[in-house]
Amino acid sequence: xxxxxxxxxxxxxxxxxxxxxxxxxxxxxxxxxxxxxxxxxxxxxxxxxxxxxxxxxxxxxxxxxxxxxxxxxxxxxxxxxxxxxxxxxxxxxxxxxxxxxxxxxxxxxxxxxxxxxxxxxxxxxxxxxxxxxxxxxxxxxxxxxxxxxxxxxxxxxxxxxxxxxxxxxxxxxxxxxxxxxxxxxxxxxxxxxxxxxxxxxxxxxxxxxxxxxxxxxxxxxxxxxxxxxxxxxxxxxxxxxxxxxxxxxxxxxxxxxxxxxxxxxxxxxxxxxxxxxxxxxxxxxxxxxxxxxxxxxxxxxxxxxxxxxxxxxxxxxxxxxxxxxx
Ligand SMILES: NC(=O)c1ccc[n+]([C@@H]2O[C@H](COP(=O)([O-])OP(=O)(O)OC[C@H]3O[C@@H](n4cnc5c(N)ncnc54)[C@H](O)[C@@H]3O)[C@@H](O)[C@H]2O)c1
Numbered sequence: 001x002x003x004x005x006x007x008x009x010x011x012x013x014x015x016x017x018x019x020x021x022x023x024x025x026x027x028x029x030x031x032x033x034x035x036x037x038x039x040x041x042x043x044x045x046x047x048x049x050x051x052x053x054x055x056x057x058x059x060x061x062x063x064x065x066x067x068x069x070x071x072x073x074x075x076x077x078x079x080x081x082x083x084x085x086x087x088x089x090x091x092x093x094x095x096x097x098x099x100x101x102x103x104x105x106x107x108x109x110x111x112x113x114x115x116x117x118x119x120x121x122x123x124x125x126x127x128x129x130x131x132x133x134x135x136x137x138x139x140x141x142x143x144x145x146x147x148x149x150x151x152x153x154x155x156x157x158x159x160x161x162x163x164x165x166x167x168x169x170x171x172x173x174x175x176x177x178x179x180x181x182x183x184x185x186x187x188x189x190x191x192x193x194x195x196x197x198x199x200x201x202x203x204x205x206x207x208x209x210x211x212x213x214x215x216x217x218x219x220x221x222x223x224x225x226x227x228x229x230x231x232x233x234x235x236x237x238x239x240x241x242x243x244x245x246x247x248x249x250x251x252x253x254x255x256x257x258x259x260x261x262x263x264x265x266x267x268x269x270x271x272x273x274x275x276x277x278x279x280x281x282x283x284x285x286x287x288x289x290x291x292x293x294x295x296x297x298x299x300x301x302x303x304x305x306x307x308x309x310x311x312x313x314x315x316x317x318x319x320x321x322x323x324x325x326x
Contacts, residue, residue, distance in 0.1 A: 003030040004278045005066040007091075008073060009058045009082050011036040011045040013160070014096055014123075015073035021271035023049055028278045035061035036074075058082050062089050069281060071274070072096060075169050076176070080105045087116035092287075094277045096123040097179050098301065099294045101171045103322050106298060110291045121277050121287035122294030124183040126244075128272040135246065135253035136188050144248030147189045150220065150228035152181040155241040159234040165210060172212040173200065173232055174305040175298065181230040181244070182300035183289060185220060188246050188253070193228070193300045195221040195315055198308040204235060218304045230304075242267045296320070 006022070006029050008015050015036070022029050031049055035058040036042035042054030055061040062070055062085055070086040072079055072095040080100050086093045093113070099122060100106045113120045126132045139147060154177050163169060170176040185193060200213025207214045214235070220228035239259030246253045256267070280287045289297075299320040307314040 003028055004281055005030055005032040005068045006071055007033040007035065007061040007064065007067045008071045009035045009061060010073035011041045012073065016045055018071055018073060018274060019045055019049060022274050025271040026275050026278065029274060032066040033061040033064040059085050062086050062091060067091065069093065076171055077101055077169050080109050083109050084112045087113045087118050090116065090118060092119040092281050094121045094123065094274065097294065098171055098175050098298045099291065101175065103319065106295050110295065113291060119280065119287045120291045122289050122291065123273065124180060124289045124293065124297060125268060125273040126180055126184045127187050127289050128276050131255045132184060132188065135255050138253055139188055139246060140190065143251050144246060144253060145250035146224065147246050147248045148226050149247040150185050150189060150226065152184055152244040153231040153241060154181055155233040155236040157236060157240050165212065167212045172305060173214065173216050173234065174308065175301040177232045178218060178230060178304055179297045179301045183293065183297035184244055185228055186296060189222060189226060191222040191224045191226065193220045193316055194223050195313055196300060196303040196307045197313045198304045200308040207234065213308060216308060239264045240266050
């Protein structure tokens with residue numbers, strides 16, 4: 001295969017962001033089709049990319065000439081039909097997080113992907129962020145000793161638009177934002193989260209009426225006995241803040257730094273995720289994070305949302321075993 005022909009489905013914030021990063025930094029990928037129900041948005045992006053054809057119908061883009069793989073960047077509530085159509089067409093898939101908004105949809109998608117025998121990489125990009133990769137290597141090599149404490153924070157500066165923030169569209173703060181930190185927890189500690197406690201608040205009047213929290217603090221217990229905490233905020237003023245720490249008896253790993261107002265780069269500013277996807281296909285290897293990782297991180301997020309709403313400690317197994325509902 002010369003270059004990997006990629007269809008991008010969803011030309012919104014994330015689809016456009018991916019497209020620009022790929023066009024600038026991943027010569028091994030050629031964007032060969034774009035789809036968006038908003039055809040104008042698709043056409044604008046296609047023109048910006050130098051004349052890539054745009055379609056209103058995602059099936060037309062998936063089956064267009066020169067398409068080997070599909071990047072799914074429609075709203076999370078709409079991922080399932082696109083992923084299933086791409087799998088049915090035999091295309092490898094890079095799907096934005098979360099895979100879906102219910103465990104039942106997630107499992108149905110994973111079954112279709114497995115039957116089709118295609119690759120499914122989930123857009124949990126911390127695993128392709130060099131600082132996270134380095135920390136994982138140090139932890140796996142035993143430099144910290146057995147990890148005992150995980151802390152992670154994710155504070156946004158510019159919250160997504162209200163239509164996106166609706167939990168029925170994005171999954172809400174735990175699923176939409178928290179899933180990155182829950183995946184980072186599993187990835188860095190190579191351990192499973194078994195129990196979750198959570199508190200959330202809706203403090204910013206700009207979000208009044210939203211059936212969700214705009215700040216949240218989540219407690220994690222790992223199978224090894226280690227504990228963790230995750231802090232999420234839809235808005236802070238000083239800059240996008242993503243920092244993670246892992247502590248063990250022999251050492252600590254610190255990822256990220258206090259943002260410097262006006263000069264800090266956003267964390268998601270590299271196409272390493274797409275580059276890893278293309279490399280796995282070219283070298284005929286499995287992708288990471290895979291569908292099972294996407295499911296596991298989603299189960300922790302659902303447990304955290306349940307813990308927040310019901311004010312109790314939730315065992316992740318209670319959610320992970322639940323394929324019949326959200
Ligand atoms: N990894 C990250 O940090 C990160 C950040 C933001 C968003 N995301 C994820 O990216 C995805 C998209 O989010 P966004 O912020 O770009 O949303 P968005 O609303 O900006 O864009 C979604 C686009 O999909 C289009 N669309 C919806 N249904 C469609 C369909 N059936 N066929 C074709 N196009 C369709 C919409 O017209 C819109 O242009 C979500 O899954 C979200 O969770 C990930």
